[in-house]
Amino acid sequence: MxxxxxxxxxxxxxxxxxxxxxxxxxxxxxxxxxxxxxxxxxxxxxxxxxxxxxxxxxxxxxxxxxxxxxxxxxxxxxxxxxxxxxxxxxxxxxxxxxxxxxxxxxxxxxxxxxxxxxxxxxxxxxxxxxxxxxxxLRPVQPDMSVAREMHADADYGQLWLILYEQLVRSGRIMQGASxxxxxxxxxxxxxxxxxxxxxxxxxxxxxxxxxxxxxxxxxxxxxxxxSVEPLVFDDVPYRVEDHQDKACWRSGVRGFFMNELPQEDGSSLYELSDSHFGIKHIRKAAGEAVSIGETWYRNGRMAR
The missing domain is CATH 3.40.50.11310 (Bacterial phosphonate metabolism protein PhnH)
Known part of the structure; x- marks a missing residue:
């Protein structure tokens, strides 16, 4: 062959x-x-x-x-x-x-x-x-077949329990991403x-x-x-990261999500996480004609 x-x-x-x-x-x-x-x-x-x-x-x-x-x-x-x-x-x-x-x-x-x-x-x-x-449900139910049944029954009590335990232990919900x-x-x-x-x-x-x-x-x-609603208790409002007062060291823009850049002296610089959004502001500050779209947030708060 x-x-x-x-x-x-x-x-x-x-x-x-x-x-x-x-x-x-x-x-x-x-x-x-x-x-x-x-x-x-x-x-x-x-x-x-x-x-x-x-x-x-x-x-x-x-x-x-x-x-x-x-x-x-x-x-x-x-x-x-x-x-x-x-x-x-x-x-x-x-x-x-x-x-x-x-x-x-x-x-x-x-x-x-x-x-x-x-x-x-x-x-x-x-x-x-x-x-x-x-x-x-994976953090509370590793068996995926059982997790599917929980979704079918809308049984999310264990997720609420995790959030409650975080409140009791830390005074606030510690869940960050996801x-x-x-x-x-x-x-x-x-x-x-x-x-x-x-x-x-x-x-x-x-x-x-x-x-x-x-x-x-x-x-x-x-x-x-x-509708997409984060799981929150009625008396504990949903909180996003507090980046309202942080300024991007490259563009000078405030009120948006920042990446923290630790420095050798122990201090930190902050940079816009949305890189092209920052580039737009830098070009605009340089006098270029740049079109910047409407944003979700204004001064660190949802603009709804």
Missing amino acids: KLSELTRPWSAFSYGFLDESAKREIRRRILKAIAVPGYQVPYASREVPIARGWGTGGLQVTLTLLKPDAVVKVIDQGADDSVNASSIRKFVSRVGGTVETGDTTQATLIQSRHRIPEEKLREDQILVLQVPNPEP YPSMVNGRHVMTPSPIPRWDVPKLNRADHLTILSAGREKRIYAVPPYT
Whole structure:
């Protein structure tokens, strides 16, 4: 037997890298996830040219939604220029012939790891969030078959107990990223490891949000204008990170989510987590004509 007999003739990749069968299946799963907000829909996660745990779920959804006229933005914890974000963005551009951008207002398809942009998203934009662990009940119920039954019964008492224990021990809820949130008054979801600052951005937003976990083979969604309410007690209001008085050392902007940069002398500098949002402000201060979109927050408070 010859090697040529074991290989197929060369042929080009399908548009968007994934084969049409995979795309059809993912589209059907996305439609079901939209129809039942917050519900985790299983799907056959395919192999893509990045390692599991580095955004395979988000990449599969992005490749499925690609169109030749799409404008793609990829974020890695707020940064557009990190190795992971740059590599995914270039790959999507090469297999889809799409336009790359760092500007939130210009993008039609945004894939993000752990952050939601500071500028508001529109109805014609889709946000794809990468999710390492989609199951909010895993800390209290490691048996996933039992966790599924708890979701079916809307039995979230153990999650409330965890929050109560944090209040008793620490005087406040210590849950930071992946804050459990009730979607459409029915299913509790993990809103990706986004900070508490970003969770209110999902509530009744204009855009569609799709969350995908490639390693765990789960897709769920938050349709436009759908309620997303963090689990809080009536007498203990939901609190986001207190960044109101912190200023970005590069752009001078205040009132947005910051990254803390420890210095050798023990002090800290702060930098806007949304890197391109900071670049826009720097260019505007330099006298360039820059269009900055409306933001979710104003002076550290939700602008609703």
